[in-house]
Amino acid sequence: xxxxxxxxxxxxxxxxxxxxxxxxxxxxxxxxxxxxxxxxxxxxxxxxxxxxxxxxxxxxxxxxxxxxxxxxxxxxxxxxxxxxxxxxxxxxxxxxxxxxxxxxxxxxxxxxxxxxxxxxxxxxxxxxxxxxxxxxxxxxxxxxxxxxxxxxxxxxxxxxxxxxxxxxxxxxxxxxxxxxxxxxxxxxxxxxxxxxxxxxxxxxxxxxxxxxxxxxxxxxxxxxxxxxxxxxxxxxxxxxxxxxxxxxxxxxxxxxxxxxxxxxxxxxxxxxxxxxxxxxxxxxxxxxxxxxxxxxxxxxxxxxxxxxxxxxxxxxxx
Amino acid sequence: xxxxxxxxxxxxxxxxxxxxxxxxxxxxxxxxxxxxxxxxxxxxxxxxxxxxxxxxxxxxxxxxxxxxxxxxxxxxxxxxxxxxxxxxxxxxxxxxxxxxxxxxxxxxxxxxxxxxxxxxxxxxxxxxxxxxxxxxxxxxxxxxxxxxxxxxxxxxxxxxxxxxxxxxxxxxxxxxxxxxxxxxxxxxxxxxxxxxxxxxxxxxxxxxxxxxxxxxxxxxxxxxxxxxxxxxxxxxxxxxxxxxxxxxxxxxxxxxxxxxxxxxxxxxxxxxxxxxxxxxxxxxxxxxxxxxxxxxxxxxxxxxxxxxxxxxxxxxxxxxxxx
Numbered sequence: 253x254x255x256x257x258x259x260x261x262x263x264x265x266x267x268x269x270x271x272x273x274x275x276x277x278x279x280x281x282x283x284x285x286x287x288x289x290x291x292x293x294x295x296x297x298x299x300x301x302x303x304x305x306x307x308x309x310x311x312x313x314x315x316x317x318x319x320x321x322x323x324x325x326x327x328x329x330x331x332x333x334x335x336x337x338x339x340x341x342x343x344x345x346x347x348x349x350x351x352x353x354x355x356x357x358x359x360x361x362x363x364x365x366x367x368x369x370x371x372x373x374x375x376x377x378x379x380x381x382x383x384x385x386x387x388x389x390x391x392x393x394x395x396x397x398x399x400x401x402x403x404x405x406x407x408x409x410x411x412x413x414x415x416x417x418x419x420x421x422x423x424x425x426x427x428x429x430x431x432x433x434x435x436x437x438x439x440x441x442x443x444x445x446x447x448x449x450x451x452x453x454x455x456x457x458x459x460x461x462x463x464x465x466x467x468x469x470x471x472x473x474x475x476x477x478x479x480x481x482x483x484x485x486x487x488x489x490x491x492x493x494x495x496x497x498x499x500x501x502x503x504x505x506x507x508x509x510x511x512x513x514x515x516x517x518x519x520x521x522x523x524x525x526x527x528x529x530x531x532x533x534x535x536x537x538x539x540x541x542x543x544x545x546x547x548x549x550x551x552x553x554x555x556x557x558x559x560x561x562x563x564x565x566x567x568x569x570x
Numbered sequence: 571x572x573x574x575x576x577x578x579x580x581x582x583x584x585x586x587x588x589x590x591x592x593x594x595x596x597x598x599x600x601x602x603x604x605x606x607x608x609x610x611x612x613x614x615x616x617x618x619x620x621x622x623x624x625x626x627x628x629x630x631x632x633x634x635x636x637x638x639x640x641x642x643x644x645x646x647x648x649x650x651x652x653x654x655x656x657x658x659x660x661x662x663x664x665x666x667x668x669x670x671x672x673x674x675x676x677x678x679x680x681x682x683x684x685x686x687x688x689x690x691x692x693x694x695x696x697x698x699x700x701x702x703x704x705x706x707x708x709x710x711x712x713x714x715x716x717x718x719x720x721x722x723x724x725x726x727x728x729x730x731x732x733x734x735x736x737x738x739x740x741x742x743x744x745x746x747x748x749x750x751x752x753x754x755x756x757x758x759x760x761x762x763x764x765x766x767x768x769x770x771x772x773x774x775x776x777x778x779x780x781x782x783x784x785x786x787x788x789x790x791x792x793x794x795x796x797x798x799x800x801x802x803x804x805x806x807x808x809x810x811x812x813x814x815x816x817x818x819x820x821x822x823x824x825x826x827x828x829x830x831x832x833x834x835x836x837x838x839x840x841x842x843x844x845x846x847x848x849x850x851x852x853x854x855x856x857x858x859x860x861x862x863x864x865x866x867x868x869x870x871x872x873x874x875x876x877x878x879x880x881x882x883x884x885x886x887x888x889x890x891x892x893x
Contacts (some may be wrong), residue, residue, distance in 0.1 A: 345676030352671070356678040361642075364666045364674075371632045371663055375639020375647075382595065382645055383622060399739055402662070405629035411635060412627070567677030570734035 254464070259529050260538060262304050262460055266296040266517050267542035269320045272329070276336065276551055280495040284554070287349050288337055292319040294490030297516035298448070299324040299424055301463025302390055305471060311376055313369040313391045314362040316351045316494075317422075321392055325360045327353070329545060333553030340559040345567070347559075367394055367400030370419065374406045377415035377480075377517040386475040390467070396427030398441045411448040414479035418470060421482070422457060424489040431500045442484035443529065448479055453459075457485030458516040461523065490515070576717070577746040577801055580686075581722035582608045584648065586756070587731045588618055592809060594731055597624035598633055598650030598686075607652055608688065608746060613742075631733045634660035634685060638668045638736075641683040646731060653698045654689040654740060668736040669711030684727075689716075690742040690830050691878055695839055695869030698743075701831040701862065703778070707840065708806045713737045713761055714807040718782035720750035722805055725759025733761060742779045764811035764829045765819070770800035773824040773888055776815055776841050777801055781828040781879060788884035797892060807837055812844055819845055823854035824891055828879050833861030855891045860884060 256514030273292045280289045295317070302312070303324025314321040322332060327343065336350045338382055343355045354361040363369040374389035380387045397403060410417050421441050425432045438444060445452025453470070456462045463485065470481050478488075488511035492499045524530050574582070595618075596611050602625035605612030615623040626633050630651055637649035651657050657664070664685065672679050681722045686743040691699040695890050706714050715730055715737060715768035717723040723741070730737040767782055768789050782803045804810055819825050825845055829839030838859040845857065860879040868874055876883075 302803040312651075331685075343676070344674060344678070347676050348674045352674045354671075354675040354678060356675065361675070361679075364670065365662055368635070368662055368667060371635020372642075372667060374632055375636035375641070376643045377639070378636055379640040379643025379645045382640070383643075402631050402635065405627070405632035406635070408627060408631045409629060567675075568673045569713075570672070570680050 255494055256529055259524065262300050262330050262464070263520060263524060263535065264532055264538045264542055265300045266460065266520065267539050268329070268546055269296045269300065269323045270517060271346070271543045271546035272323070272549065275321045275546055277495060279297050279550070285336065286493045288496045289336070289350060290317045290494040291489060291491050294511060294515065295422060295424060297460035297463055297520070298322045298420070298457045298485050298487060298529070299392070301460040302329070302467050305464050305467035306390065307387070308487065309359065309387050311359040311361065311387070311388060311389045313373045313376070314353070314360065315366065315369055315392055315394065315397070317364050317394070317481055318353055322360055323356070326358055327355050327360055329549035330552045331355065333549040334556045337556065338558065339556035340554060340563070341556050343558060343565065355444050362507040367397040367402040370397070370402045370406035373417050374410050375416060376558065377410065377417035378413065380416050381413065386416070388418060388471060388474050390418045390420055392422060394427065395421060395423040395425065395432045395436060395441060397494070398444070399435055407448045407450070407480065409478040411450050414477055416474050416477070417480045418453060418467070418474055419480060419489070421481045422487055423484055424487050426489050426503065428493045429500070440484060443507050445482040448483060450530045452482045452484070454484050457487030458519060460516060460520050490513070520559065571751045573749050574752045575747045575749050576723045576741070577608065577610055578743065579720035579752055580727055581612055583724045583727035584611060584614060584741060585617070587728055587840045588614065588622060593644065593646040594648065595622040595624065595645065596635060597626055597849070599623060599626055599628055599652050601650050604663045606635055606650070606856045610686070610741070610742060611650070613890035618708070630656050630659035631663060635663035635667065635750050637683055637685065638663050638681065641681050642679045646682050648686060648731060650685040651685055651687040654687045654702050655698055655700050656853060657687055657702060664738070669709045671824060673711060677721060680734045681736045682734045684730045684739055685737070686739045688696045688741045688743045690744060692743045694868040695875070699867035701829065703740055703838065704804045704831050704835055704837045707837055711736065712808065714740065714760055715761065715805065716740045716779045716807060717778050718745070718767070718803055720748070720752050722759055722765065724752055725757050726761065726805060728758045729761050732758070737761070737777050740779070742819065745780050745783065748783070759805070761806045762809040762811055766814070766815040767803045768799065768801040770822070772798045772822055773800070773826060773891060774815065774818040774822045775799055775826045775828060775884070777803060777828040778807065779830065781830060784881050785828055785884055787881040788888065791881065791885050792858065792888055797888060799888065810841070812848070815841065815845060816849055819849060819852050823852055825853060825857040826860065826884070826888060826891070827857070828860045828884055830862055830878050832864050833859055834864050836861045851872070858887050860887055
């Protein structure tokens, strides 16, 4: 049974992700952020549902679209904001930026090139197996990364060694401007699990309760050493790829509208009311708090100091 | 002292480090049951079992990537990429992950990773005979080691395994059976310290890997002509012990660099540039670079022979400096 506290924490975190990402997208549009911001709108349920189902000592490997992954695993929002502004008090001392956000102590890391997270997750899971712990890794990647060679090599190797890793494909249907049907020869990416003789499961990526249930369930078998699973969360990127997307109209308005009606946050709000978990006033106060917290963190990030020039050569080697 | 081949010396280093530290393990193609395609990992599977001598599929991206992941997870992986030519398939994990992420994460992780691979000519043409060390030296965040003797091979591999940073350890297929003295007792050769392989007064030769041996042979020949050659083996290309090279050049006033990598953009260019930046005035003659011909490694024996530096071409090159 899920506690009310957990259910409302997930609601707050989904809102926090939406507010935080949207405010940053706006600031980027005003020219107030140096690097890109990747849109997480519409994909909040996955990272938040996963994070709430994991233990503190589990790891998530994120990618370039990581806001929900990071917030779901409990990142310090001020350190995150400072990192995005390239500041010394950022979680990576300002050297990583928005695509490499990492808070190792919280079990959060992001890797570089699309698909690069999969071999890394495989190795981290290998370290858990060799050390004999029952930790696990959740490796997030998109439909685009599912077509890299690293996907095949990682799933094959992880399956051979029965490594404790959950490969979680967020199929948001667009790899920048390329539709999944144009890039991917199979309708359901989860079907590729057959090639590695592992379980492949499709889930509704816009339903946070489904996500939370499934991760809670499969993490038991993964911890027991039964090997990796491949999950495919069907979802949708509600808008442009990132702040740098020219948005030439490749993404049809009708499609965006249809998926906006399936917004994971509005849907969860209705579920919480129907299930009698919370009433409008309580939910509204969480929404207010999320907005306030996001804004405070962003203000902190903007005001924080840049690194000193002496930091240039620091932390290359141990 | 005992006599060991480079191959056996490397094997002893792996064996001893795996006994010393339970976090050390080897992984790669054919490294387990078979004992390594060139026998360097022989016996490890039987002694330490399948989870410490892990046979992998032919999947270079995941060999390097999983080794990186295991390293940040607290293990001490020694991954093997069979032939440096195949490292092209592993470069995302090496160049975009292992070399970068400690820095990009502001020092939150350590990457105690060793990637062993083999470079150099091997009678098999462009498939397996390239020398790509210059690429790797170019990437900040990697250390690059190239041993030339059994003593160095064992001591440097142990140092590489104990180093908390990513190390690319480049062996040479044609000198695996070259025998040398190795102490009975435990020792480590620190990274970043060059070694004078032969003392001399007239010309400094900076040579790497198998080219140390070709240079030693050339030095013997030149000695008879009255040219005294000093041979400096950097042993680690990154970090480079520039001071030891400069000390030698201060004495001789002449600099030759010899390696099996291509001459254009090669490691020798870096050595020459650094010496010139620090001590151009010391040079009595223009520096000389000897590297592979700028062509893919040809298979045919007479073509392969002339495509890389040899005793003969090193002698010829040095003789021209004294005309």
